[in-house]
Amino acid sequence: MSLLTVGTVAFDTVETRFGKAERIIGGACTYISWAASYFTDQINLVSVVGDDFPQAELDAMAERGVNLDGLQIKQGEKSFFWEGKYHDDMNDRDTLVTDLNVLADFDPVLPSSYTDSDYIMLGNLTPQVQARVLDQLTSKPKLIALDTMNFWMDIALDDLLAVIKRIDLLTINDQEARQLSGEYSLLKAAHKIMTMGPKTLVIKKGEHGALLFQGEKIFFVPALPLEDVNDPTGAGDTFAGGMMGYLAGTDDTSFENMKRAIVCGSALASCCVEEFGITNLKKLKFSDIRARVDQFKALVNFDAELAETL
């Protein structure tokens, strides 16, 4: 099934305790699309870049089955640029530079071939831009997922609440879940957020894994303990892209399949963070992902039968 992906395609400069990478390829939609491309070759990308964005990078995505008809290339303008430096804990980070450039007046226009996409992944963007994408759909998708962040809760809460009403699945991190719900317990927060529109909620906890909620059902996937985490940038988008790619590729939105989907997302994210940027995402084999999924299984699987002698 087709997957519509919306978000930034950009340059990032990233510094972590393990090194610095300057003006590498980044952006939520880049990570989402590369991750999803392991599970489906019908990806409809919607984004905007300047004429400074390397054609070779676009060609590489096209070869993976990413349809770029919805990518606007603004002549004479520059692509979105973000620079950040991670704290030693590799979790918190400071944003040093945000040059919106082409993103400042981004108006997503869906080619007509996109408007009946089956699955929708709205990457983190202004809630109004996310809503504009939904406005252009001509048929009801099987699943609409949206990623957002605390910044929009701070400055555009009404717009965010309005677009959240229209979606099926929300992905946010633990602090954002607490902010959005006003509840400290993630269980209470989840139940409150699921009354705001989305029937399914994914709470991302970074190096501590992710929780999947749907009604009274809960599933947890840990993050895989890794020898080296070089760059956490894009881990959340890779997770979301892997999850939605798997759902679109299997065309099955049951809770059981969503479990597999977030394990696949976590497997991809665990590969992604081992190198800077999209380095690993561009070169994985499907067997690498299967092997990681098996590692997740081994990590959490146990025999629940307590000894009868007790």
Add this chain to the structure above:
Amino acid sequence: MSLLTVGTVAFDTVETRFGKAERIIGGACTYISWAASYFTDQINLVSVVGDDFPQAELDAMAERGVNLDGLQIKQGEKSFFWEGKYHDDMNDRDTLVTDLNVLADFDPVLPSSYTDSDYIMLGNLTPQVQARVLDQLTSKPKLIALDTMNFWMDIALDDLLAVIKRIDLLTINDQEARQLSGEYSLLKAAHKIMTMGPKTLVIKKGEHGALLFQGEKIFFVPALPLEDVNDPTGAGDTFAGGMMGYLAGTDDTSFENMKRAIVCGSALASCCVEEFGITNLKKLKFSDIRARVDQFKALVNFDAELAETL
């Protein structure tokens, strides 16, 4: 099999965002022993209190099968007292008062009936005191576990390293694992720590679960998402007590059984933190623990077979 438990039996005053409890029963050995008592009734407790400690609390432990022959009751002296206040995140806490009292010159003396205990759980104490307990053992135990904290790494590292050499299983939290190993990656930290003596390592991550390492094998148990966490005090000791109680009760130190043991420990810890102090630990039924273990299973269990069509 018999389980020797060593640590503090004390009074705590605890304040969290959900309330304040004054001079309630606390101490590592209290939590360890209550938790272990769900799985074995051969618990040999070693600790010290003053004459201010309520006899009814000791009677309640004795009824659960806790042998108190190794509990020193110092006439005219006061029990160890700790007062702390948790931050709103319920993870970090400030210690407001530490009155060592009887603990200041605690010399653990093992009754002769204790010296051939099968399983040993050394709760957090001065490393020298922990070593003194091991010195008195007359037969080699099946498993020696030790819990410690960053404080001893700061002020008594040599003593700590000396006692760690003599044990089989170490429990510490993630920050302590990083401090002890000098490695940020918990995987690298674990491998380094397992060269210091213990063949098995448990890294506790509080509300983010716990990791079990043995050689190249890894197992992860999450913390159960809860509606209400009222008081995290003693969660780590409850976890350790449940784990060691299960191992002693089943007399099986295989990695597969250790998985079940830390799930049992987590199940008990999840019950413990829902109320202040040992309130819940004193009144659980075994069926409550089984039900929690089933919840853990449901939380992480997934079908690893990825769709063949991909």
